[in-house]
Amino acid sequence: MEKGIKEIRRSGNIMFFNYLKIVWSLSISQFFIYRLTSVFVCFFGVLFTTIEVITLFVLYHYTDSINGWDFYSFLTLSATYTLISYIYQFFFTLSHEKLIDKIVEGDLDYDLVRPIDSQLINSIKQLDIPSLINIVIAIVLLCFSVPHVLTGHIFGIVMYILFVLMGVYFYYLVNQFFINFAFWIERPYQIAAIPEYLLDIASRPRNVYPPILHVLFVWVFPILLSTNLPAEILRGDYSVVTLVYYLLFIILFSFLVRIQWKQALKKYQSAN
Amino acid sequence: MITTVFVWRALYSGENDIGNYNISEMTTYLILTSLLSVIFSPNSAFRLSNLISSGKLSILLIRPYSYFFESFSVFLGQKVVQICVVFIMIICFFLLGLFQFSFPNIVSILLVLTNFILLFIFLSVMGELSFWLIEMWPLRPIYNGLLSLFGGVMFPLDLLPESILNIIQFTPFSLFGYVNTKAVMGELSADAMFNFLIASMLWIIFFQIIYIILWKKGLKKYEGVGI
Amino acid sequence: MISFKNVSFSYKSFKKQVGIRGTLKDLFKREHVYHTALENITFEAEKGEILALVGPNGAGKTTLIKLLVGLIEPSTGNIDVLGFNPYKKSNKYLSQIGLVMGQKSQLTWELPAIDTLHLIKAIYRIDSKDFTERLNYFLNLLNLKDKVAVPVRKLSLGERMKFELIASVIHYPKLLILDEPTIGLDIESQRAIHKFLLHLNQTEKTTILITSHYMRDIEALAKRIMILINGQIKYDGDIKQLVNTFNKGNTIIVKTKSELPDEILGYKIKRGSEENSWEILLQAGESYYELLSYLTNNFQIESFHMKETPFEDIIFNIFTETKESSS
Numbered sequence: 001m002e003k004g005i006k007e008i009r010r011s012g013n014i015m016f017f018n019y020l021k022i023v024w025s026l027s028i029s030q031f032f033i034y035r036l037t038s039v040f041v042c043f044f045g046v047l048f049t050t051i052e053v054i055t056l057f058v059l060y061h062y063t064d065s066i067n068g069w070d071f072y073s074f075l076t077l078s079a080t081y082t083l084i085s086y087i088y089q090f091f092f093t094l095s096h097e098k099l100i101d102k103i104v105e106g107d108l109d110y111d112l113v114r115p116i117d118s119q120l121i122n123s124i125k126q127l128d129i130p131s132l133i134n135i136v137i138a139i140v141l142l143c144f145s146v147p148h149v150l151t152g153h154i155f156g157i158v159m160y161i162l163f164v165l166m167g168v169y170f171y172y173l174v175n176q177f178f179i180n181f182a183f184w185i186e187r188p189y190q191i192a193a194i195p196e197y198l199l200d201i202a203s204r205p206r207n208v209y210p211p212i213l214h215v216l217f218v219w220v221f222p223i224l225l226s227t228n229l230p231a232e233i234l235r236g237d238y239s240v241v242t243l244v245y246y247l248l249f250i251i252l253f254s255f256l257v258r259i260q261w262k263q264a265l266k267k268y269q270s271a272n
Numbered sequence: 273m274i275t276t277v278f279v280w281r282a283l284y285s286g287e288n289d290i291g292n293y294n295i296s297e298m299t300t301y302l303i304l305t306s307l308l309s310v311i312f313s314p315n316s317a318f319r320l321s322n323l324i325s326s327g328k329l330s331i332l333l334i335r336p337y338s339y340f341f342e343s344f345s346v347f348l349g350q351k352v353v354q355i356c357v358v359f360i361m362i363i364c365f366f367l368l369g370l371f372q373f374s375f376p377n378i379v380s381i382l383l384v385l386t387n388f389i390l391l392f393i394f395l396s397v398m399g400e401l402s403f404w405l406i407e408m409w410p411l412r413p414i415y416n417g418l419l420s421l422f423g424g425v426m427f428p429l430d431l432l433p434e435s436i437l438n439i440i441q442f443t444p445f446s447l448f449g450y451v452n453t454k455a456v457m458g459e460l461s462a463d464a465m466f467n468f469l470i471a472s473m474l475w476i477i478f479f480q481i482i483y484i485i486l487w488k489k490g491l492k493k494y495e496g497v498g499i
Numbered sequence: 500m501i502s503f504k505n506v507s508f509s510y511k512s513f514k515k516q517v518g519i520r521g522t523l524k525d526l527f528k529r530e531h532v533y534h535t536a537l538e539n540i541t542f543e544a545e546k547g548e549i550l551a552l553v554g555p556n557g558a559g560k561t562t563l564i565k566l567l568v569g570l571i572e573p574s575t576g577n578i579d580v581l582g583f584n585p586y587k588k589s590n591k592y593l594s595q596i597g598l599v600m601g602q603k604s605q606l607t608w609e610l611p612a613i614d615t616l617h618l619i620k621a622i623y624r625i626d627s628k629d630f631t632e633r634l635n636y637f638l639n640l641l642n643l644k645d646k647v648a649v650p651v652r653k654l655s656l657g658e659r660m661k662f663e664l665i666a667s668v669i670h671y672p673k674l675l676i677l678d679e680p681t682i683g684l685d686i687e688s689q690r691a692i693h694k695f696l697l698h699l700n701q702t703e704k705t706t707i708l709i710t711s712h713y714m715r716d717i718e719a720l721a722k723r724i725m726i727l728i729n730g731q732i733k734y735d736g737d738i739k740q741l742v743n744t745f746n747k748g749n750t751i752i753v754k755t756k757s758e759l760p761d762e763i764l765g766y767k768i769k770r771g772s773e774e775n776s777w778e779i780l781l782q783a784g785e786s787y788y789e790l791l792s793y794l795t796n797n798f799q800i801e802s803f804h805m806k807e808t809p810f811e812d813i814i815f816n817i818f819t820e821t822k823e824s825s826s
Contacts, residue, residue, distance in 0.1 A: 019621040026607070026614050033609050033650075040410035047417040055426045059279070067282050110605045113568045113598055115590035116622050208282040269571045 019116070020124070027127035038130045045086065045134035049141070052078045052203075067207045072148035074205065077231040079141035081203040084167040084227060086138060090131035092172055095123055096179055100192055103182040108268060119261045123176070151236035160230050167226035170250050171199060173257050174223065180257070183264035202227040222246050276426055277302045293428065303365055305425050305453045307358045311388075312423075312448040314415040316347045317395040321402030324494060333491075340396070340483075347392050379465050380455035386472040387447045393479045394444055400483065403490030423449025442471045500674070500706055501544040501567070506576030508537040508562055536562040538730045540576070544723075546673070547704040549696075551711070551721035551738075555818050559730040560710045564678055567708070568598055581673060594623055597672035599663050601679035606651045612662040613647045616669060623670035630669070637665045641695055657688030664692060668699060675699070677709040681716055693719040714811040726817060733817065745813050751779045751787060753794060754801040764790055775801075 031038050056078065060071045069077070099122045102108050111118050150156060174195045182188035201209075201217060206224040209217070217224040225246045232238040280298050293301065320343070323329040332339055398415070402408050420426050422445035429437055429450045440446055451468050454460050460468070511531050537559045544550050552560050565571045566578060569585035569592070578585055583592040606615045620630045638644045641661045651659060660680060668675060677696075681689045697720065699705050711717060717724060717738070724741055726734040734741060752771055753759070759768050759777050769778045781787055794800055 015621065015624050018624075019618070022614075022617050022621045026610060026618065029610055029614065034406060036405060037407040037410055040414060044410060044414045044417050047414065047421075051417060051421045051426060054421065058427050058431055061431075066279065107603060109565075109570060109600065109603065110598070112570055112588070113593055113596065114622055115593040121622070204279050208278045210278070213278075269565075 015116075016120075023124060024127060027129055030126060031129040041128070041130035042133045045131065046137065049082055049134065049137050052082070053141075067205060069205045072145045073231065073235060075141060075145040076149050076234060077205060077227060078203060079138045079145060080164060080167075080231050081199070081227045083135060083138040083142070083164055084171060085199060086131045086134040087164070087168045088171045088175070090128050090135065091168075092123055092175065093131075094128050095125040096175055096192075098122075098125060100179055100182050100188060103179075103268070104188065106268075112265070112269075118265065119176070119258070123172070146234060149234055156234055156236065159233050163230040163233060166247070166250065167230060170223075170226045170253070171195065173250070173253050174198060177253075177257050177260065180260045180264050183267050198223045199226075218242070219245070222249055276306070280427070292430075298428070300457065301428050301453055302425075304362070304456060305423070305449050307361055308452050308456070309419055309423065309425055309449055310358055311351060311354050312391055312419070312452070313354075314395060314398065314412055316343070316350060316392075317398040317411065317415075318402075318408055319343065319346065320399035321405075321408040324402055329494065340487075343396065343399075344392060347395075351388075377458070379462070379469075380458065380460065383455045383460075383465055383469050383472065384452050386469060386476070387452055390444060390472050390476050390479070391448060393476055393483060397479050397483050397486060400486040400490050403486070403493050418445050419449055422446050424453070425449055442468075444475055447472055447475070500546045500548075500581060501542075501708075502577075502579040503540050503542050503566075504577040506537060506540040506566065506573045506578055507535065508559075508566065508571065509533055509535040509574050536730050537566075537573075537727075540732060542725065542732065542735055544706060544708070546706055547700065548723060549700055549707045549709070549721045551709055551717040551724045552727060553710070553717060553724060553814060554727035558727040560727055561678060562730075563727070564598075564676055564708070564710065567674075567676060568596060569593070594670065595673045597667035597670070597675045599667045599675070599677045599680050601660070601677070601682040604651075604659070604663065605666055606659065606662060608652050609650055611648045611650055612654075612659075612666070615651075615662075616666055619666055619669060625670055633669060633671075634665070637669070640698065641665070641691060657684050657691075660684060660688060660692065661695075664695065668705070671703070672705065674706045674708070677707070677711075679711055680709065681711060681713055689713070689715065690719075696720055714809075714814060718810055726814075728818065742810065742813060745817055746808055748780050748782045748785075749808060750806045751781060751790075751803055752806055753777045753779065753803045755794075755798050756801070757798040759798065764793055766790060 053075070056071065056074055059066065060074075064070065066074065102111075102122070108118070108122075111121055114121060175192075178191050178194050179188070181191050185191060198217075198221075201213075202223045206214060206218060206228045209224075214224075222245070225242060229238060229243065229246060277299060280302060281295060320329070323332065332342065335342075398411060401411065405411075422429075422440055422443050424446065429441055429446060432440070441450065447468065451460075455465065455468075511533055540563065552563065554560050562571070566573055567580060567585055569588045572586040581592065581595055583589060585592065606612055607618075616634065619625075620627075625633075638647060641664075643658065643661055643665075646654060646658050646662075649658075651662070654662070664680070675696075681692060684692070693716065696707060696709075700707055707720070709716065709720060722738060723736065724734070724738045725732060726741075754773075754776050756775055761768060763779075766779050766781070769780075770776075771778045779790070781790075791803070794803075
């Protein structure tokens with residue numbers, strides 16, 4: 001049995017890909033173990049989407065357009081919101097929830113001695129399989145609404161997908177940002193619920209909000225852009241300035257969250 | 273709440289009256305419903321699952337008082353704070369001049385109180401599901417979702433066609449949200465209030481019975497297996 | 500392989516004042532208290548050594564371990580392990596150490612242990628063939644072949660600990676650190692783990708550092724022991740020497756129907772706990788030939804035997820002695 005110690009053979013990227021593969025198969029196992037819970041998760045995903053759609057029907061029963069958004073545009077926006085929310089949920093939500101618990105209980109030691117970035121490993125530990133169903137529902141809604149909305153061509157769709165993924169990444173950063181406060185605050189669960197409220201605000205057209213809120217959530221903290229921008233792109237109705245600003249903001253925010261994480265670890269490790 | 277209110281107000285830029293609500297009535301309704309949904313939130317349903325998973329339930333069961341009444345006191349304690357906060361917020365909004373409603377009378381207050389008791393019993397039954405469910409957390413968004421829809425948080429229920437309204441308005445969720453708001457706004461007729469009062473009390477009896485049945489079964493499972 | 504030079508670690512904590520008034524006062528001004536968890540720690544360990552770290556609760560053992568794995572940074576001094584500064588947490592360093600914390604688990608609770616092991620395989624980039632061979636080898640050694648597909652929550656504590664062990668060595672670490680690995684385990688599991696660790700040490704020259712409150716672990720595994728008390732090294736060396744140095748003495752138990760006097764040849768004699776038994780305290784290493792001859796010549800001796808002071812008692816004496824001398 002005696003073998004020499006093997007050297008690291010593969011590059012970091014492939015390692016992470018392998019890690020992801022295994023996380024995927026473990027997530028499937030866990031999905032079947034917690035069958036009932038998974039059913040519930042599917043159920044409320046469907047429930048929320050239904051509520052959104054019913055609300056839309058009620059709203060548009062009384063008018064044809066809300067601030068320039070017709071029924072199909074609004075539906076597109078709603079579906080985009082659902083899509084971003086559930087893609088985030090699929091990849092990150094279970095791990096993020098576990099992370100808060102681990103921070104509160106001081107249970108991060110094993111994660112910190114692994115030869116893999118601690119933020120990364122705590123962001124993806126288990127995939128939420130039931131969310132896939134809700135992602136499918138969102139895509140179905142989009143198939144229904146987008147043809148009525150799309151001005152432009154295939155390029156618009158590609159941009160749309162890119163910006164949806166950007167939205168997911170941004171939402172991930174927002175969550176990570178608030179979760180990191182758990183290192184400093186004794187009861188972090190309330191704070192950790194904030195991202196959800198923020199994204200909820202973004203589920204509506206941004207011009208519905210009064211100027212103060214508009215400035216706050218588009219320029220100060222562009223959560224509104226994460227959902228609105230992709231939808232606007234599809235309509236061919238976006239401003240390049242907003243787009244560039246959004247991307248720049250995300251880059252800066254990434255650095256901020258990263259620094260925050262490093263600081264948080266320092267604090268975690270210095271306490272006993 | 274913010275999203276709902278603003279979207280509806282944007283809608284009003286085109287119209288004058290929607291259903292039988294003008295813009296300030298609609299705003300009042302939406303804000304009130306959201307505020308009340310804070311009081312009618314499902315938090316207390318999750319206490320039991322924590323006690324079960326930590327094993328602390330065993331300690332409480334040995335105590336010389338009923339768990340039901342103990343949980344009611346805990347429930348009241350938590351709600352008092354929420355009620356105070358909501359009350360203050362209502363006063364703030366009122367002073368801001370956003371509200372337009374006539375004051376509630378004794379019967380409507382009685383109705384709200386009855387619904388409040390119903391909330392406790394309903395959540396107690398919901399909490400009992402933790403004897404069987406490994407993970408309780410999905411119930412929170414489900415409850416909130418059902419409250420949004422059937423409780424009229426997204427839009428006043430009486431905007432829906434009458435056939436649907438007649439069925440929905442007597443569900444517990446409607447009582448928690450829509451009915452409470454209308455009662456507080458003083459917009460319910462005496463007949464309607466009477467009907468809702470009866471409905472609420474019937475639900476209380478119904479869920480109380482279920483509570484007792486599930487409690488016996490749940491304890492057997494808890495003590496037998498030591499979850 | 501391991502080198503600590505003048506390492507100290509202190510941390511600041513806040514004294515919480517009593518009552519509501521105190522809480523309010525705390526909002527404005529907090530009283531700092533400095534704790535020194537480790538003071539002037541200097542030692543070295545070679546590759547392939549098994550080192551036992553012993554000390555009362557709060558002595559600084561866990562702090563030392565955290566310094567070793569890079570979780571905390573020393574306030575003063577230098578640490579070098581395998582040529583690395585642990586606190587830098589370079590991936591290359593982390594790939595070469597293994598950690599078992601007896602009171603915390605690294606296995607996913609609801610899934611079989613094999614799944615966590617696959618995760619570890621991916622994280623440490625272990626070659627598939629190596630992994631399978633090594634895993635089977637360990638499973639056989641620890642008798643876990645048919646437990647590998649059982650969800651962790653259904654395993655007994657002993658089985659779980661064995662899997663934790665496998666998870667910490669599956670990637671060929673050069674240094675293995677165990678923090679109270681046998682807590683709560685039955686004797687069979689304890690011994691299986693001892694056997695496994697010794698085997699690993701012999702075949703792969705894995706350096707092992709173990710802390711434990713069970714002296715059984717220490718006696719079974721380590722030749723070298725380091726005693727930490729109040730953050731300082733009170734003893735660092737061979738276990739046998741420790742026993743000889745600190746052994747207060749051994750006891751001879753004599754069984755006889757005769758009445759023995761209070762004192763013989765300068766030795767104090769006590770009544771023993773059993774009927775017709777007597778206890779005589781000897782200095783460590785002292786020859787008792789004269790005493791025995793005297794006893795056998797003057798009394799009807801039925802039997803006698805030497806009762807050695809248990810290792811545990813020796814350690815206990817060291818702990819309490821130091822506490823007395825420092826208070």
